[in-house]
Amino acid sequence: MPSTARCTTLPPPAIRLAGVSHAFGTVEAVRDVSLEFAAGSFTALVGPSGCGKTTILRLIGELETLGKGSLERERDTTLGFAFQEPRLLPWRNVRDNIALPLELAGAPRAERHARALEALDRMQLADAALRFPHQLSGGMKMRAAIARALVSRPRVLLLDEPFGALDEVTRHELDLALRMLWEAERFTAILVTHSIPEAAFLAERIVVFSPRPAQLVAEITTPLGTRDARTWTRDDLGACVREASDALLAAIAGSRA
Amino acid sequence: MTTRVRHTVADHPATRLVVPILAAASAIGLWAGIKAAFHISDYLLPSPFAVLRAFNEQPRVYLAATAESAFCASLGFLIAAAGGIALASALSIFRIVERGIYPLTLLFQMVPLIAIAPLLVIWFGYGRPSIVACATIVSIFPVIANTLAGLRGRDAGLEELFAILGAGRRTTWWKLALPSSVPSMLTGLRIAAGLATIGTIAGEFIGSDRQPLGVLITSNLRASQTAAVFASVLLAACVGFALFGAVSVLGRVILARWLRGV
Structure with a gap:
């Protein structure tokens, strides 16, 4: 009984971005992005390189001052950061x-x-x-x-493409280690990556952005994010990767037109 | 096909010792050979053996002179090291002060030492005080410049990490800027070690109440004892080498903790 009660009252989002835009001087990096991150969720931000997805992560971590829009975060949320370099x-x-x-x-x-x-x-x-x-x-x-x-x-882990510089095998090892850790501890994870397979493997949700300025073009629930996470197959993962790739390619084609 | 790493003779550890000794030996051989071949007089170029003989006539005088010069050079170097690191630290902490003071520290570099050495005698007193001041003045600038460059040139990513972790300015200085500056600080100290010896000899040229190498050089020059001048000069070079070597060894010990091959 208590378990159904827990299902009906969804936890409040740990982080909410509303109408966020950001520019560096005259270069527009992020345009009108609204996104919610549920507590304990794993979200991957995907987009062409240089599109401004890292800027979104940095805005969430308050490493950049917000230009326009609003960022809501539970008070005294503790943040953890991992960057492209180990630092x-x-x-x-x-x-x-x-x-x-x-x-x-x-x-x-x-x-x-x-x-x-x-x-x-x-x-x-x-x-x-x-x-x-x-x-x-x-x-x-x-x-x-x-x-x-x-x-x-x-409570929140922000990952800015931490495994981008690693070789394929090591990258898979670390993906696995991160995934097991998240499953055990259920912190809120936000991962910037340009590897769609990595995003599909790690995250419950993939958010696809357009080329600069970053605009949200698609939100895709991965097999991990569906209720029957235990039963998904390799094909489900492949379908998810294809869906995200198509969204990304369409966004790139759209920006060129 | 297998690839092989090529090991050249230069990779062998023994070459670190053997090659410099061979080079020194051939330089001495060349020196003796040129003198013999062109019949150069002892007054212009004494033979290596004459230099050795000059030393052997009064070894105590030379060794005492070397000790005296080494003492002044070391003291001058230590003052330059401590003062230079302290000054660079102050300059890196107070940016405004840096704008005003840093150009002034250039004076240490620009003022010709020989021109102010007599002034130093007036200010600090004849003998050791003015000689040590000479050594300090010529050697302090590389310490300041290199330490300051090291303190400023910290990694932007690490600086951001410290900011994220809520480190204040003071903590960031102690735990990031200062350790980051160590390699370039040691470069400054190595340069300063050689310069301190040069400054010492230059200071001793003005005169001393003792008998250091600089005094031996000037007095033997006046007496046209070229071999004795050579012996003194070579000993002065040894003082410089020893000081440089001491700083390098110290640097290796410190850096070995986190850097390879420095």
């Missing part, structure tokens, strides 16, 4: 890199170490705790960056 401090070992957010928040040393090791464990990187960034492979560096983003247990 590790070369003079610190992995554990102390992961602990940086806690250190800057003033947590005592023993707690920092314990929580950093726990975060490393969640990314299967515990063995590398005392190694330095230059001793890590690209995939391990990215694991460390995600562990750092998660160390303060954020």
Whole structure:
């Protein structure tokens, strides 16, 4: 009984963008985007490179000041960021890199170490705790960056194409690690990527944007986002990838016309 | 087809020691050879053996002079290092001050040392104080310039990371800017090590109440003892090498923690 009650009252969106536009000087980057992100959902933002999808992510994270429109976020939502580059401090070992957010928040040393090791464990990187960034492979560096983003247990994780520079195999490994982590912890995840297969594999919903200025052209629910997530097949995934690709290609063709 | 990594002779670790020694030995051989072949007089170019003989006649005098010069060069270098790093830090923290002061620090670089060395004697006193001041003045600018470049040239992505994590200006300086600046700071210190020795010898030319290498050089020049001048000059070069080497080793120890192959 309580479970049906939970279904009828949808959780309020963790983040809501309404009529958001943004420009850098005279270059229009984002035009009139309205989007909601439910608490605990996984959304992928997809679009041609340079279209302004990263700008949308940065607006959500308040790394850019909002030009026009509104951004609603639950008060004291904690954010975690992972960028295209790992952004590790070369003079610190992995554990102390992961602990940086806690250190800057003033947590005592023993707690920092314990929580950093726990975060490393969640990314299967515990063995590398005392190694330095230059001793890590690209995939391990990215694991460390995600562990750092998660160390303060954020409610929202913003991912700006974190696996874009990795080779195919490593990328799949990290996609899988991220997906398992999200399924276990259910933070709100927003991922910018230009890989549609990656988006379809990781996210519950794919949002497709047009070439610059970024305008929303399609919202596609992936097999993962449907109720019967357990029963979906490879074909469902393929259909979703095709649908998103078609939307993207149509948007590109439309902008050229 | 298999590809092979080509190992050249230069990759062998022993070449780090053997090659410089061979190079030095052939330079000395060339020196002796040129002197013999062109019949150059001892007054213009003493033979390597004459230089060694000059040293052997009064080894204590030379070693004491070397110690004295090394002391002044080290002290001048340390003052330049500490002062230069402190000044660069202040300049990087207070941007307004930087606009005013940085051009003034260029003076250290631009003023000809030989021209102001006599002034230094008036200001700081004859002997060690003015010599150390000389060493400091010539060597401080590369420390300031390189440290400042290192403090400013931090990675934009890391800076954004610190901003996101709510780090204040002071925290960002201590935990990001300062560690980022270490490699370029060490470059500045290596340059300063050589310059401090040059400044010391130049300061000693003006005169000293002791008998450092600079004084040995000037007095032996006046006495036309070219071999003794050569011995002193070579020892002065050794002081520079030793100081440079000490800073380089220190740098390797620090940098080994996070950088390869520096």
